Amino acid sequence: MHGDPDRTRVLSRRMMMLGLGQVGLLGALIARLYSLQVLESDRYRLLSDENRFSTRLLAPPRGRILDRFGVPLAINIPNFVIQVISERAENLDKTLETLTRLIPLTDQDCQRIRREIERRRSFVPVMVREHLSWEEMVRIQVNFPDLSGVVIEQGLTRFYPLYELGAHVLGYVAAVAEEDQTGDRLLELPGFRVGKAGTERLHDMALRGRGGTYTVEVNAVGRIVKAVDWHEGEAGSDVHLTLDVRLQQFAAERLGLESAAVVVMDILTGDVLTLVSTPSFDPNRFSRGLSATEWKDLLSHPQAPLTNKAVAGQYAPGSTFKMIVALAALEAGVVTPEVRIHCFGSLSLGNARFHCWKSGGHGTMDLVLGLQHSCDVYFYEVARRVGIDRIAKMARRFGLGARLGFDLPGEQNGLVPERTWKMQVLKEPWQLGETLVAGIGQGFTLATPLQLCTMVARIANGRAQVLPRLSRAPVTNGVRRPDQFEPLGVQPQNIAVVRQGMYAVSNVPGGTAYRARLNQPGLVMSGKTGTSQVRRVTPRERVSGVRKNQNLPWAQRDHALFVAYAPENDPRYAMVVIVEHGCSGSKAAAPVARDIMREVLKLDPARVSTAIVRSTNH
Amino acid sequence: MSWREKLRHVNWSLVLFINGLGLVSITALVSAADGNLEPWAGRQALRFMVSVVVMLTVAVVDIRFWMRGAYVLYAICLILLLLVDIHGTVGMGAQRWIDLCFIQIQPSEIMKVALTLSLARYFHGRSLDEVAKLTYLLFPLLLVLLPVGLVLKQPDLGTAMILLMVSSTLFFLAGARLWQFAVVLVTSITLVPVTWPFLHDYQRKRILTFLNPETDPLGAGYHIMQSKIALGSGGLFGKGFGKGTQSHLNFLPEKQTDFIFTMWAEEQGMVGGVALLFLYTIVIAFSYTLAFRSRNQFGRLLGLGLTTTFFLYVFINAAMVMGLIPVVGIPLPLISYGGTAMMTVMFGFGLLLSIDIHRDVPMSRHGPYSRDLFLKKTLS
Numbered sequence: 001m002h003g004d005p006d007r008t009r010v011l012s013r014r015m016m017m018l019g020l021g022q023v024g025l026l027g028a029l030i031a032r033l034y035s036l037q038v039l040e041s042d043r044y045r046l047l048s049d050e051n052r053f054s055t056r057l058l059a060p061p062r063g064r065i066l067d068r069f070g071v072p073l074a075i076n077i078p079n080f081v082i083q084v085i086s087e088r089a090e091n092l093d094k095t096l097e098t099l100t101r102l103i104p105l106t107d108q109d110c111q112r113i114r115r116e117i118e119r120r121r122s123f124v125p126v127m128v129r130e131h132l133s134w135e136e137m138v139r140i141q142v143n144f145p146d147l148s149g150v151v152i153e154q155g156l157t158r159f160y161p162l163y164e165l166g167a168h169v170l171g172y173v174a175a176v177a178e179e180d181q182t183g184d185r186l187l188e189l190p191g192f193r194v195g196k197a198g199t200e201r202l203h204d205m206a207l208r209g210r211g212g213t214y215t216v217e218v219n220a221v222g223r224i225v226k227a228v229d230w231h232e233g234e235a236g237s238d239v240h241l242t243l244d245v246r247l248q249q250f251a252a253e254r255l256g257l258e259s260a261a262v263v264v265m266d267i268l269t270g271d272v273l274t275l276v277s278t279p280s281f282d283p284n285r286f287s288r289g290l291s292a293t294e295w296k297d298l299l300s301h302p303q304a305p306l307t308n309k310a311v312a313g314q315y316a317p318g319s320t321f322k323m324i325v326a327l328a329a330l331e332a333g334v335v336t337p338e339v340r341i342h343c344f345g346s347l348s349l350g351n352a353r354f355h356c357w358k359s360g361g362h363g364t365m366d367l368v369l370g371l372q373h374s375c376d377v378y379f380y381e382v383a384r385r386v387g388i389d390r391i392a393k394m395a396r397r398f399g400l401g402a403r404l405g406f407d408l409p410g411e412q413n414g415l416v417p418e419r420t421w422k423m424q425v426l427k428e429p430w431q432l433g434e435t436l437v438a439g440i441g442q443g444f445t446l447a448t449p450l451q452l453c454t455m456v457a458r459i460a461n462g463r464a465q466v467l468p469r470l471s472r473a474p475v476t477n478g479v480r481r482p483d484q485f486e487p488l489g490v491q492p493q494n495i496a497v498v499r500q501g502m503y504a505v506s507n508v509p510g511g512t513a514y515r516a517r518l519n520q521p522g523l524v525m526s527g528k529t530g531t532s533q534v535r536r537v538t539p540r541e542r543v544s545g546v547r548k549n550q551n552l553p554w555a556q557r558d559h560a561l562f563v564a565y566a567p568e569n570d571p572r573y574a575m576v577v578i579v580e581h582g583c584s585g586s587k588a589a590a591p592v593a594r595d596i597m598r599e600v601l602k603l604d605p606a607r608v609s610t611a612i613v614r615s616t617n618h
Numbered sequence: 619m620s621w622r623e624k625l626r627h628v629n630w631s632l633v634l635f636i637n638g639l640g641l642v643s644i645t646a647l648v649s650a651a652d653g654n655l656e657p658w659a660g661r662q663a664l665r666f667m668v669s670v671v672v673m674l675t676v677a678v679v680d681i682r683f684w685m686r687g688a689y690v691l692y693a694i695c696l697i698l699l700l701l702v703d704i705h706g707t708v709g710m711g712a713q714r715w716i717d718l719c720f721i722q723i724q725p726s727e728i729m730k731v732a733l734t735l736s737l738a739r740y741f742h743g744r745s746l747d748e749v750a751k752l753t754y755l756l757f758p759l760l761l762v763l764l765p766v767g768l769v770l771k772q773p774d775l776g777t778a779m780i781l782l783m784v785s786s787t788l789f790f791l792a793g794a795r796l797w798q799f800a801v802v803l804v805t806s807i808t809l810v811p812v813t814w815p816f817l818h819d820y821q822r823k824r825i826l827t828f829l830n831p832e833t834d835p836l837g838a839g840y841h842i843m844q845s846k847i848a849l850g851s852g853g854l855f856g857k858g859f860g861k862g863t864q865s866h867l868n869f870l871p872e873k874q875t876d877f878i879f880t881m882w883a884e885e886q887g888m889v890g891g892v893a894l895l896f897l898y899t900i901v902i903a904f905s906y907t908l909a910f911r912s913r914n915q916f917g918r919l920l921g922l923g924l925t926t927t928f929f930l931y932v933f934i935n936a937a938m939v940m941g942l943i944p945v946v947g948i949p950l951p952l953i954s955y956g957g958t959a960m961m962t963v964m965f966g967f968g969l970l971l972s973i974d975i976h977r978d979v980p981m982s983r984h985g986p987y988s989r990d991l992f993l994k995k996t997l998s
Contacts, residue, residue, distance in 0.1 A: 004745060004746065004915075007745065007746045007793060007915060008915075010746060010793045011791055011792075011793070011918060011919075012910070014790055014791050014793075015791060015909075015910060015918075015922060018787060018790070018791065018926070019906055022902065022926075022929050022933075023899075025929075025933050026895060026898075026899055026932075026933070028937075028942070029895055029933065029936050029937060029940065029942075030892055030895060032937075032942055033888050033892060033940065034888060036846060036849045036940060037849055037850060037853055037854060037883065037887060037888035038853070038854055038888060040850050041851070041853045041854070043850065044847050044848075044849070044850020045850065045851040045853065047850070047851070048847050048848070048850075048851035048863060048864055049851075051844075051847065051863075051864065051867070051869050052863045052864075052867060052869075217863075217867070218867070219866075219868045219869070225867065
C-alpha cells in the first residue's frame with residue numbers, strides 16, 4: 001500500500017514543480033491585471049468613454065435674409081420627413097402598403113426603404129420621404145393608427161419666397177462638398193446645407209450660427225440609453241440687405257426675358273437698392289438638391305443664368321465713359337466747356353480714319369452738346385488732348401478698373417488701360433489711336449455694371465467716392481467698411497458741366513435718350529447712353545468704322561447701356577441698365593431705365609426711415 | 619464508516635471556500651442582469667445548491683467505487699461523444715450537446731472527469747519502472763487520444779486542449795520520463811504534414827481558424843479589445859456594483875458566461891479581481907493538500923488531475939479575457955453562468971473530498987478492492 005517509495009518521491013517532487021508552475025501562472029495573471037488596471041488604466045478609461053458616449057450635433061436654424069424693410073428674402077420652412085422605425089412596426093409590409101396609398105411612393109422608393117431597413121439596425125429610423133406637403137401630412141396623421149412604426153420628423157429647409165427674384169443677390173445653399181470641410185463639425189452633419197453663392201455664401205458664418213451638442217450614452221449597437229448632456233446652440237443671425245424687394249421685383253419684371261442687368265444705388269450711402277441679373281434661376285431647387293441634368297442645363301444655358309452679370313459681367317462702357325474723358329480733360333485744363341470742335345463724321349489720324357456713329361457728322365459741338373449727342377469725333381479730339389494716362393487716373397477715381405469691395409462674391413475688376421499697363425501686359429507701346437478709341441469707351445476698357453453705377457453715383461454725388469454696399473454690416477468677410485468715403489477731389493463746376501450734359505441727353509430735344517425721358521412734372525432724370533462693342537477685334541479693325549448691328553447674329557450684337565441719376569435737382573439715385581446684345585443704348589436700355597427710375601422715385605426707399613419699419617417687423 | 623461519520627470528515631473549509639466562489643458568481647450574475655435575479659442569478663443559485671448536494675453525495679461514496687467504475691464511465695462517455703458526433707444538437711456553432719429529451723448533457727465535460735479517473739486508475743497499478751517503458755504508455759495514450767480526437771471533431775478546441783494538458787500532467791506526475799514526452803511531441807508534429815493532405819478543405823480551414831482566431835478582427839479580436847478596455851477602465855477600485863459601462867452597454871460579449879471575470883474586475887477593480895484570483899488560489903491550495911494527504915497513488919493522481927483541470931479552467935479563462943492567449947471558449951469555473959460545467963467541477967470537488975475522507979482505505983496495487991475486502995465492506 002505504501003509501497004513503491006520511489007514512486008511517491010517522484011510524485012512529490014513533480015507535484016511541487018506543478019504547484020510552483022501554477023502559482024507562477026496565477027502570478028502572471030495578477031501582473032497582467034496590474035498592468036491593465038493600474039498602469040494603463042487612463043488609456044482604457046478614455047477608450048471606454050469613447051465607446052460609451054456619443055456626442056451628436058444639433059443643427060442651429062440658419063439666419064434669415066431680409067430686405068431693407070424687413071421683408072424676408074430667405075427663410076427656413078419646416079421640412080416634414082416621414083420615417084419608418086422597423087422595430088416599432090407591427091407589420092412592416094402593411095405599413096408600407098398603407099403609406100403607398102397615402103403618399104405617392106414609387107416602386108424604387110419602396111425597394112430603397114426595404115433595403116435600408118434590412119441593412120440598418122431595427123431601431124434606426126429609415127427615411128421614407130422628405131418635403132411632405134401639408135396636405136400629405138394631414139392625410140398621414142389622420143391614418144396614424146394604421147401606420148405603426150411611422151414617425152414624422154420635422155427638419156428645416158431653406159426657402160426663398162421670391163423664387164427667381166434676387167437669386168443672384170441671395171445665392172443659394174447646397175450640401176457640403178468635400179472641399180468645404182473646414183473642421184467645423186456642423187459641416188459633417190448629414191443633410192447640412194451651406195451657402196454656396198451670393199449673400200448666402202458671403203455671410204455664411206453669420207447665418208450658420210453655432211451648433212449645439214447633446215451627449216448620449218449609447219450601447220454597443222448604438223442604441224441611445226440615456227441623454228447625458230445638452231448644450232443649446234446659437235441660431236444664425238439675420239442678415240439685413242439694403243435691397244428694396246419691391247424695386248427688385250419691378251426691375252426684374254421690366255427686364256422680362258432680356259439677358260440684362262440693372263443696379264440702382266443710393267448715391268449718398270452706397271446702399272444698393274436693386275441688383276438684378278436676368279435670366280435668373282430658382283434657388284429653391286438647390287436647397288432640395290439639384291439633379292445632374294438640371295445643373296447641366298443651367299451651366300450650358302447661352303444666357304448664363306448662374307452668372308451675376310451685375311458684378312461679374314464685364315463690358316466695354318462705350319459712350320457712358322465719355323463723362324470720365326470730359327472730366328479728365330476739364331480737370332487737366334486742356335479743354336474748357338466752351339471749346340468747340342467740328343464733327344465732319346470722322347477724324348483722320350495718320351492713315352487711319354476714326355468714324356463718328358453719325359456718319360454725316362454732328363457739326364460744331366461744345367462739351368455739353370458733345371455729351372448730349374454722344375459725338376464720337378468730339379471725344380476723339382478731347383481724348384487726344386488729355387492723353388490716356390490722365391483718363392485712366394480719372395476713371396479709377398470714379399470706381400472703374402478695380403473691385404469695389406462689394407459684398408457679393410464673384411466681383412470682377414474691369415479694366416482701365418494706360419501706357420504702363422499695355423507695356424507690361426501686351427509688351428507693346430501705346431498707340432495714339434488707342435487713346436482715341438478709349439475716349440469713346442471702347443477698345444481695352446472694361447467695366448462691370450456695378451462699377452458704372454458707382455461711377456454715376458459719384459458724378460451725381462459730386463463730393464465723395466461712394467462705395468456700393470448690399471448689407472449694413474460694418475464688417476463683411478473680415479473687411480471693415482470705411483466710416484467715411486474718400487473725397488472725390490473734382491472741381492464742382494466741372495461736375496456741374498458734365499451733369500448738364502447728362503441732363504441734355506435725356507431732357508433736351510436731340511439728346512440720345514430724349515425719347516426715353518422721364519416725362520413727369522418735378523421728376524427729372526439725367527443719363528447717358530452707351531453701346532458696348534462685343535466682337536473682339538484688333539485695333540486696326542476697330543477703327544475701320546461703325547458696324548451694322550442688326551445684320552449680326554444675336555450673340556454678336558452690341559450691348560446696350562444706359563446710366564442715369566435722378567432727381568436732377570437733388571440727386572439721390574444712380575442707376576445702370578445693360579441689355580446684352582440690345583444693339584442700342586438709346587433704344588434698348590434707356591426706356592427700361594426710365595421706367596425703373598420712375599418706380600424708384602415713386603417709392604423713394606432711401607428716404608423712408610428703415611428703422612421704424614424694421615422695428616415693427618420684429 | 620457510516621455516511622454520517624463521513625460527512626463529519628468532509629473538509630468543510632474547502633466547502634466553505636467553494637461556497638465563497640458560488641456567492642461571487644451569484645453577485646456577479648445579479649449585476650449582469652442589472653440587479654435582477656432573473657434571468658441568471660436565481661437559476662445559478664438553484665444549480666449551485668443542487669451541485670453542492672451532488673458534491674457531498676459523491677464525497678461520501680467510497681473512492682474505490684469510483685476507481686472501479688472509472689473505465690465504465692470512460693466507455694459511456696466515449697459512446698456519448700460518438701452519439702454527439704452522429705446526431706448532436708448544434709449549440710454555439712459546434713456540436714457539443716446531446717439531447718436526452720429531459721436533459722441536455724455535454725459528454726465532453728464529463729469526459730474530463732472520466733479520463734482523469736481512468737488514467738489515475740491505470741497509473742495506480744503501474745510501477746515507476748513500468749511507466750518508464752514506452753509499451754506501458756500505449757494504452758493510456760489511446761485513452762487520451764480517442765476522446766481528444768472526437769472532441770476536436772465537434773469542434774471544441776478548448777476542451778481538447780484541457781484534456782491533453784490534464785493527461786500530460788498525469789503522465790508527468792506518474793513518472794513518465796521527459797524523453798517520452800519528447801517522443802510523443804515529435805511524433806505528433808511529424809504526423810501533421812502526413813495527415814494534412816488527407817483532410818477536406820473545410821476541415822483544414824476549420825483547423826486554421828482554430829489556431830489563429832485573430833484573423834477575424836471584428837469577431838474575437840473585437841471582443842478581446844473590448845474586454846481589455848473594460849478591465850483597464852475599471853482601474854484599481856472598479857466602477858462599482860452594477861455600474862460597469864462596458865458590460866452593461868453590451869460592449870462586452872457574453873458577460874454572464876465567458877467574460878464574467880471581465881465584468882467582475884471592471885466593477886470591482888483590480889482589488890476585486892485579485893481577491894477573486896486569491897480565492898481560487900486558496901481552493902487550489904486546499905485541493906493540493908487534500909490530494910497529497912491521500913495514502914494511495916490513485917487518490918493522489920486523481921486529486922492532482924482534478925485540481926489541475928480546475929486550475930486550467932481558471933487560468934485559460936482569465937488569461938483569455940486579459941488578452942494573454944487567443945480566444946477559447948472556456949468558462950470561469952463556478953462563476954460563469956451554466957449548468958454542465960458547474961456540475962462537472964462540483965463532481966470533481968466531490969471526488970476530491972471523497973479522496974480525503976477515504977485517504978486511509980486499503981487499496982491493492984492491482985485493483986480498487988481485493989474481492990474479500992469488497993465483500994466485507996458491502997456486507998457490513
